[in-house]
Amino acid sequence: MTVVPREEAGGQRAGTPPLHVENLSRVYSSGEGQVQALAPFTHTxxxxxxxxxGPSGSxxxxxxxxxxxxxxxxxxxxxxGDVNLTTLSEPARADFRLAHYGFVFQNHNLVSILSAQENVEFPLTLAGLPPKERRARARELLALVGLEGRAGHLPNQLSGGEAQRVAIARALARDPGILLADEPTGNLDSKTGELVLSLLTGLAVQGRRVVLITHDxxxxxxxxHRLSVRDGVVTAG
Known part of the structure; x- marks a missing residue:
């Protein structure tokens, strides 16, 4: 069983793929014409x-x-890495996300009928990992976020901060190199938010690429590192 995090000598996580965007933009059509939601930009x-x-709607x-x-x-x-995500079919993109990405959302998005442990196991079930290995991995990850004692609780039996920590454990289930976090502390009090941010910061220090969306x-x-977005224009710093 792989221990989280996988590390090389020197404390850095092994196998984190580069993430690069080239001339990336998004334009939507509306009743009034076209709206540029994201102006072209290139960034590694x-x-x-x-x-x-950036502010809401930026x-x-x-x-x-x-x-x-x-x-x-x-x-x-x-x-x-060497994979152009944009050219993959939707099923191939979904498989690629499962293997290489982890997600943490503002509203944690846990499955309400599954326990904390079962929620963490869910990506591993999709990946076809045997039950014994899934359980061991989930216990390991819940211990990592300090919730081994809450493994059997349903999401509605957890505090907001506990649910968000379960979401982080789930995001790490397949040890992804890229974590995308969308306002992960937006619904939390300041003390609990600091705990969640501490977890994410620790994961970033290990060498993962963590992209954190925030207005704070x-x-x-x-x-x-920091990017600013305003009216669809992305700038560094």
Whole structure:
């Protein structure tokens, strides 16, 4: 059983694929014509945490959806290592996401009828991992986020912070190199938010590429790298 995180000598996680976007943009059609949700930009996301900052409606979520392959760009492409995500079929993109991405959303998106452990096991079930290995991996990850004692609880029996920590454990189930976090502390009190951010920061330090969407400049200040988005235009810093 692989221990989280996988590391090379020197404390860095092994096998984290580069994440690069080239001339990436998104234009939507509306009744009034075309709306540019994201202007063309090129960027390589370095290992560590990159905070993407901007007000509501600025284009942050559009960028996240493109990075994940949930949406198709109007121009350009997203590359993970040597794989052009944009050219893959939807089933192939879904398989690729399962293997290489982890997601943490503002509302945690846990399956309500599954226990904390079963939620963490879910991506491993999709990947075909045997039950014994799934259970061991889920216990390991729940221990990592300090919730081994809550493994049998349903999402409605967890606090907001506990549910978000389960979501982080689930995101790590297949030890992805890329984590996309969309306002992960938006519904949490400040103390619980700090705990969740500490977990994400620790994962970034290990060498993963963590892309954190936020409107909070204090949260963004914890990241090693920063992008700003306003009216669909992405700038560094």
């Amino acid at each position: 996301f370095p290992p560590g945490m990159t905070a993407v900052v 284009g942050k979520s559009t960028l996240l959806n493109l990075l994940a392959g949930f949406d198709t760009p109007s121009t350009g492409h997203v590359a993970v 400049l204090d949260v963004a200040a914890l990241a090693q």
